[in-house]
Amino acid sequence: MHIIDSGNVAAATGVKLSRAQVIAAYPITPQTPLTEKLSEFVESEELDAQYIPVESEHSAMAVCIAASTAGTRTFTATSANGLLYMNEQLHWAVGARLPIVMCVANRGIGAPWTVWNDQQDTIAQRDVGWIQIYANDHQQIIDSVIKAFRLAQTVSIPVMVCYDGYLLSHTYMPFDRPDQEKVDGFLPPFKAKNFLDPENPGNFNPVTLPDVRPGQDGTIKPGYIEIRHRLQMDLRASLEVYQEIDADYKKDFGRGGHPFVEEYKCDDADFVAVCIGSLSYHLRDVIDAMREDGIPIGVMGVQMYRPFPDEAIVQALGGKKHVIVFEKALSYGNQGALYADIKSALYNAADRPTIQNFILGLGGREIKTEQLLAVLREACANPGTAEDTPRWVGLKL
Amino acid sequence: MEKKTTIVNLTEEEFVYPGNRACSGCGLSIIYKIGLKALGKNTILVVPPSCLTVLQGLYPVSTTKLPVVNVTFASTGAAATGVRGAMKALQKEGINVVAWAGDGGTGDIGIQALSGACERGEDIIYICYDNEAYMNTGVQRSGTTPQGVLTTTTPIKGKLQQKKDVPAIIAAHGIGYVATASAAYPLDLYDKVKKATTLPGPKYIHVHSPCPPGWSFESRYTIKIGKLAIQTGLFDLYEIEDGRFQLTGASKKLMGKERKPVTDYFATQGRFKSLDKDLVAKVQAQIDAKWANY
Numbered sequence: 155m156h157i158i159d160s161g162n163v164a165a166a167t168g169v170k171l172s173r174a175q176v177i178a179a180y181p182i183t184p185q186t187p188l189t190e191k192l193s194e195f196v197e198s199e200e201l202d203a204q205y206i207p208v209e210s211e212h213s214a215m216a217v218c219i220a221a222s223t224a225g226t227r228t229f230t231a232t233s234a235n236g237l238l239y240m241n242e243q244l245h246w247a248v249g250a251r252l253p254i255v256m257c258v259a260n261r262g263i264g265a266p267w268t269v270w271n272d273q274q275d276t277i278a279q280r281d282v283g284w285i286q287i288y289a290n291d292h293q294q295i296i297d298s299v300i301k302a303f304r305l306a307q308t309v310s311i312p313v314m315v316c317y318d319g320y321l322l323s324h325t326y327m328p329f330d331r332p333d334q335e336k337v338d339g340f341l342p343p344f345k346a347k348n349f350l351d352p353e354n355p356g357n358f359n360p361v362t363l364p365d366v367r368p369g370q371d372g373t374i375k376p377g378y379i380e381i382r383h384r385l386q387m388d389l390r391a392s393l394e395v396y397q398e399i400d401a402d403y404k405k406d407f408g409r410g411g412h413p414f415v416e417e418y419k420c421d422d423a424d425f426v427a428v429c430i431g432s433l434s435y436h437l438r439d440v441i442d443a444m445r446e447d448g449i450p451i452g453v454m455g456v457q458m459y460r461p462f463p464d465e466a467i468v469q470a471l472g473g474k475k476h477v478i479v480f481e482k483a484l485s486y487g488n489q490g491a492l493y494a495d496i497k498s499a500l501y502n503a504a505d506r507p508t509i510q511n512f513i514l515g516l517g518g519r520e521i522k523t524e525q526l527l528a529v530l531r532e533a534c535a536n537p538g539t540a541e542d543t544p545r546w547v548g549l550k551l
Numbered sequence: 552m553e554k555k556t557t558i559v560n561l562t563e564e565e566f567v568y569p570g571n572r573a574c575s576g577c578g579l580s581i582i583y584k585i586g587l588k589a590l591g592k593n594t595i596l597v598v599p600p601s602c603l604t605v606l607q608g609l610y611p612v613s614t615t616k617l618p619v620v621n622v623t624f625a626s627t628g629a630a631a632t633g634v635r636g637a638m639k640a641l642q643k644e645g646i647n648v649v650a651w652a653g654d655g656g657t658g659d660i661g662i663q664a665l666s667g668a669c670e671r672g673e674d675i676i677y678i679c680y681d682n683e684a685y686m687n688t689g690v691q692r693s694g695t696t697p698q699g700v701l702t703t704t705t706p707i708k709g710k711l712q713q714k715k716d717v718p719a720i721i722a723a724h725g726i727g728y729v730a731t732a733s734a735a736y737p738l739d740l741y742d743k744v745k746k747a748t749t750l751p752g753p754k755y756i757h758v759h760s761p762c763p764p765g766w767s768f769e770s771r772y773t774i775k776i777g778k779l780a781i782q783t784g785l786f787d788l789y790e791i792e793d794g795r796f797q798l799t800g801a802s803k804k805l806m807g808k809e810r811k812p813v814t815d816y817f818a819t820q821g822r823f824k825s826l827d828k829d830l831v832a833k834v835q836a837q838i839d840a841k842w843a844n845y
Contacts, residue, residue: 175637175640176637178632178633203640204640206633206636206671208629208632209666209670210629210663210667212625212626212629212663213626213628213632213667215626216622216623216630216632217630217632217636219622219626219630219633220597220631220632220634220636220637221633221637223620223634224595224620224634225641226636226640226641242623243626246622246623352592352594355615355616355619356613356618356619357610357621358619358620359620359621359622360604360610360613360619361604361605361609361610362609362610367609369611369612375610375611
């Protein structure tokens with residue numbers, strides 16, 4: 155059924171359709187309406203779940219960690235400093251291999267305080283081991299949430315579904331709300347293999363030694379490094395798993411087919427603009443305008459950032475003339491993280507494009523279409539002169 | 552009051568394997584063994600970093616015969632909330648959800664999550680074993696270290712500040728059951744834990760837990776020193792049930808009787824070596840004033 159509502163409500167609706175069982179959240183702008191909507195769903199008994207209004211984000215993730223360890227489907231959501239306050243818990247959740255799903259309405263990080271959109275919050279969490287999926291519009295938010303629950307429980311790794319604060323969280327757009335019955339068919343109930351059970355007691359997350367060690371039955375149990383190695387292997391393997399899940403979703407709901415990168419007019423393009431999130435749709439207007447001037451350019455939105463879909467990136471960008479990476483985040487003291495990752499992926503590509511990096515929109519600075527147009531026109535006119543240092547768009551120095 | 556448990560009718564069922572990694576004479580080792588007997592099989596434990604993490608053993612060996620989830624330091628109260636939330640979602644009834652943490656994990660780094668859980672009225676039992684310093688990291692001062700005590704972060708003058716009254720802070724949340732207990736009176740602890748399993752909402756039990764290496768005494772004196780803390784009136788055994796305060800057990804028996812001087816307690820432990828006369832007199836006066844109000 156098609157409805158018109160906000161991105162936060164799209165996310166909440168996805169959570170409801172996914173039948174989350176334990177939800178804990180602490181309000182933070184711009185995630186707050188998502189939290190409010192979920193409490194409403196639970197209180198009105200539209201959703202049969204425990205809604206736990208915790209006193210902090212650290213505790214929100216603690217509830218999810220414990221409730222997930224006890225064998226339930228769990229959800230939380232946050233933004234910016236709330237996400238950072240969870241940081242040790244993010245590591246804990248993935249180390250404990252828990253299928254938690256979390257939405258992040260992307261927001262800039264203080265200090266100084268900002269409530270507006272950029273993506274520094276989630277990009278800064280790229281190394282914790284969570285899977286990161288980015289939605290470009292409301293439809294992708296609701297679809298991604300449903301897919302995320304299935305991915306998380308298939309690979310036993312938590313998943314972040316990220317979308318731009320305000321630009322998506324607070325704007326109203328039409329989107330299709332999938333039928334509950336079909337979602338139930340797509341997403342089976344969560345059945346944990348091991349969980350907190352007095353009938354079958356286990357000790358979860360105990361101190362683990364640097365080296366392997368025999369258990370009481372004589373079999374060799376992994377040390378810390380083996381457990382971490384398994385996580386890395388499973389994260390890499392989850393690329394293929396997500397591709398299958400996305401294909402299934404397309405079969406059931408007719409949407410998807412671009413789990414890793416979403417390309418627009420890239421097939422015959424010499425130039426490709428790359429970014430994460432709603433900016434990739436914004437850039438389509440710019441691409442269309444430049445195409446009218448005969449410039450062969452396309453845009454590619456990166457939809458899964460961790461695990462990094464390097465093969466899909468190489469496939470999409472190998473053989474292009476020039477790649478322009480726009481980022482609403484920065485690995486401070488170095489370059490945009492996405493830019494560095496794409497460069498790394500392309501290092502061994504046979505036909506490597508030149509590449510450059512633009513930083514923009516931090517702390518909600520408006521990104522104007524004419525600015526993007528000017529930047530891309532210049533970049534396409536002089537691709538060989540690109541510097542490796544990121545350039546900043548729209549600075550008023 | 553229901554019949555008191557004695558060594559004769561105490562259950563023989565054990566939930567802690569022998570040979571755990573606790574130090575010899577560990578107060579926690581006593582209360583863990585007794586507390587789990589009182590909790591019984593249908594229990595899920597939530598444990599933050601503490602000596603209990605060490606006591607439990609190193610993967611893949613485990614000391615406890617009950618399900619345990621180890622959680623991050625500051626998150627215990629919230630993690631217990633999550634376990635209870637899952638039990639509700641799964642409609643599993645009759646399971647004790649029990650957080651078990653040290654004094655630092657409870658009154659310092661963990662107090663926010665615990666306060667949140669108490670305010671929300673979560674159906675959990677929270678047991679704090681108070682060995683009065685950060686023992687697991689090697690005896691650093693905590694909010695619950697008494698004034699004057701030598702620790703590795705108050706190495707010369709002793710701690711300048713007073714001990715934080717954590718049970719009083721928890722009681723201020725208006726929860727239905729707050730109790731104190733001592734490793735030196737394990738059966739009193741047993742009955743309090745047992746009672747907690749029958750009550751709704753948050754239950755908090757604060758257990759005084761002597762620590763031979765941290766307090767600097769010989770491991771054979773754990774019970775003696777634990778008892779002295781009660782007999783001098785320094786640490787009191789009590790219950791606050793639905794807001795009603797009453798002394799219990801050995802503390803109740805002290806009412807109207809002469810208490811031992813607190814110097815008897817101080818003299819047994821190396822950690823009080825730097826106490827001066829003025830501070831000793833002040834502590835004795837505080838104890839006397841407190842008891843004058845009982």
